Amino acid sequence: DAGVIQSPRHEVTEMGQEVTLRCKPISGHDYLFWYRQTMMRGLELLIYFNNNVPIDDSGMPEDRFSAKMPNASFSTLKIQPSEPRDSAVYFCASSLRGRGRNEKLFFGSGTQLSVL
Amino acid sequence: GQNIDQPTEMTATEGAIVQINCTYQTSGFNGLFWYQQHAGEAPTFLSYNVLDGLEEKGRFSSFLSRSKGYSYLLLKELQMKDSASYLCAVRDNYNTDKLIFGTGTRLQVFP
Numbered sequence: 001d002a003g004v005i006q007s008p009r010h011e012v013t014e015m016g017q018e019v020t021l022r023c024k025p026i027s028g029h030d031y032l033f034w035y036r037q038t039m040m041r042g043l044e045l046l047i048y049f050n051n052n053v054p055i056d057d058s059g060m061p062e063d064r065f066s067a068k069m070p071n072a073s074f075s076t077l078k079i080q081p082s083e084p085r086d087s088a089v090y091f092c093a094s095s096l097r098g099r100g101r102n103e104k105l106f107f108g109s110g111t112q113l114s115v116l
Numbered sequence: 117g118q119n120i121d122q123p124t125e126m127t128a129t130e131g132a133i134v135q136i137n138c139t140y141q142t143s144g145f146n147g148l149f150w151y152q153q154h155a156g157e158a159p160t161f162l163s164y165n166v167l168d169g170l171e172e173k174g175r176f177s178s179f180l181s182r183s184k185g186y187s188y189l190l191l192k193e194l195q196m197k198d199s200a201s202y203l204c205a206v207r208d209n210y211n212t213d214k215l216i217f218g219t220g221t222r223l224q225v226f227p
Binding site: 031033042044048091095110 | 149151157158160161164203205213214215216217218219
C-alpha cells in the first residue's frame with residue numbers, strides 16, 4: 001500500500017489567494033482527519049470524516065477554511081482567502097475502526113504551506 | 117476542557133535511558149497514544165495504552181496511570197536515530213474518534 005498521499009508537498013502563495021490541499025487516504029480506511037501543525041500549538045485537529053461524512057469540524061479556525069470528501073479515496077482542504085497566519089504544515093491522516101478502539105492514525109507526508 | 121502537558125525538550129546520551137512524561141486532563145478518557153515524529157516527517161505510531169500498567173515493545177515501553185492522568189514513554193539503549201519529537205495523544209471520549217495531541221517533546225540524543 002502506498003500509504004496516505006498528500007499533495008502538494010510544498011505550497012508558497014500570496015495573501016488573499018486560494019489554496020487547495022489534497023489527500024488520498026489508505027484504501028479501505030473509513031476515517032480521514034485533517035490536522036495542522038505549528039511550533040506554538042503543535043498538532044491541531046481541524047476536521048474529520050467517517051465514511052466520507054464530516055463528523056466534527058469544530059477545529060476549523062474560521063469560515064475561510066472548508067473541507068470536502070466527495071468519495072472514499074479523496075479529500076480536499078481549501079483556504080480562501082489565505083492569510084500569513086495560515087502558514088503551517090497540514091497533515092492528512094486515515095484510520096480503520098477496530099474492535100479494540102486502538103486504531104492508529106496513518107499520516108501523510110504533509111503539505112508545508114507558506115503564505116506571504 | 118482538554119489539556120495535555122509534556123516537557124518541551126530533553127537531551128540524553130547514546131546508550132542511556134530516557135523517560136518522557138505526559139500528564140493529561142480531559143473530560144473523559146479512552147486511550148492514550150505515543151507517536152514519534154522525526155524532523156520534517158510525518159508522525160508514526162509507537163504505542164497505545166488504555167489500561168493501567170506498562171506496555172513493552174522492544175526498546176520502547178509506555179506506562180499509564182488513569183487515576184493520576186499520567187503516562188510516560190521509556191526509551192532504552194538510546195540510539196542517535198531516536199532523536200525526534202515524541203507526541204502524547206489522548207482519545208477523550210469513547211463516543212468520539214478525536215485524538216488530541218500534546219505539543220510534543222523534542223529529544224536530542226548525543227554521542
